[in-house]
Amino acid sequence: MKKVVLAIATLAAGLAGAQTYPSKPINIVVPFAAGGPTDRVARDLAEAMRKPLGDVAIIIDNVAGAGSSIGTSKVAKAAPDGYTLLLNHIAMATMPALLRTMPFKVESDFEYLGMINDVPMTLVGRPSLPAQNYKELSAWLNQNKGKINLGNAGIGSASHLCGLLFQNAVQIDMTTVPYKGTAPAMTDLMGGQIDLMCDQTTNTTQQIEAKKVIAYGVTTAKPLTTPALKSLPTLQDVGLKGFEVTIWHGLYAPKGTPADVQAKIHAALKVALKDPEFIKKQEALGAVIITDKRVDAAEHKKFVAAEIAKWTPIIKAAGVYAD
Incomplete structure (x- = not known):
């Protein structure tokens, strides 16, 4: 009987937490140094997500090192309550090949919340x-x-x-x-x-x-339209056939984060991606806001799995490791 009461109390607490989320500042871990490109994306996004989350404070926590694995590991081990999130880039797809050992599993230790941009x-x-x-x-x-x-x-x-x-x-x-x-x-x-x-x-x-x-x-297939970059040729056009690469960014939460909390974060992310000021800041830097199905969690996860399959043989052939 005591176990049943405890289970009901735990469920009730979880539902109450989801209903009141967020009730305190949210930390977004950026697994790279402050001042870098991913840090800039995170700070712009945090500002755009703040209002849809009820004007809550969103704090950027730079935890750099080991090919982004230190910061990523911190989020994997964090309490799954929605108050510690991860903003990472293509490293989510390259770490499995770059790291000799990983204290987390990219495809199973995180809740995928949606993609942000292509850079x-x-x-x-x-x-x-x-x-x-x-x-x-x-x-x-x-x-x-x-x-x-x-x-x-x-x-x-x-x-x-x-x-x-x-x-x-x-x-x-x-x-x-x-x-x-x-x-x-x-x-x-x-x-x-x-x-x-x-x-x-x-x-x-x-x-x-x-x-x-x-x-x-x-490194794009077509020239960019950004004023400062529109005069530049693509590397493919100058002779490097097939040379095309963009760096995408995504948002993640620890595995087990309540579905209601994930839904609130995802809804705020979608609002942020349509925020005119956020779009303006990103486009001025050549970034392209994600508007396709990769905004949704399931498609985001599928995309990362495909990127892992793409990058693993390239990295293995180069024989490089981050640890």
Whole structure:
């Protein structure tokens, strides 16, 4: 009898919690350093989701390291009450191949809440590089084999993945220089300490516009319409056939988060994705807001599974690990 009473009390408490959610600040864990492209997406989204969630405070918690696995693990282990969420990018699909061991399972230890955006990438170089367009860059690459430094935001980062594809496409090995985040990598690129980087438009657009780096092309199938980027060719158009990659972002909760709480978060996410100010901020950086079926949880999960299947052989062939 006591067990029955306890079970009923627990259920009642859970229902009450869902009905009153959110009653305190929500933490969104970003498994990358502050100031980077994913951090920027998270901060813009938090502002857009705040009102639909009743003006609750949404706090960004940057927990960087190990190809995003440290922050991701923190959310996997968090209480499934809707107050600790995860905003991550394509790393959700690459960690299974990049990590020798994982303290969580991407496909079963999270509740998928929906996707946010697709972010194109740009190939950029230090401002002192003696190549003003991709044709000149291609010649420079061939003349400087063994001397080229290619920066990235850390093993498993979006810039690392794009760099792997670029080296494979041009068939030139480069010295990979991993940083602890996008911001320090970009600082060294602008300062001339590294030669090249392939990174998200959310991080490169302002630097391109200010002419602090040289832009050589975008990683999309078609040219972008963003004012600062619309004059750039696609890397496919300049000769890298099949070179197409975008970095998507999604929102997640710990496994076991109540369905009613998930529904409230998902509803707030859908409102945020239609928020004019959020759209304006993202489009100014070249990001494309998700409007297709991947906004829904089930389709989001299917998409990530397909991305895992796509990236695993590429990463395994490169022989790189984040731990």
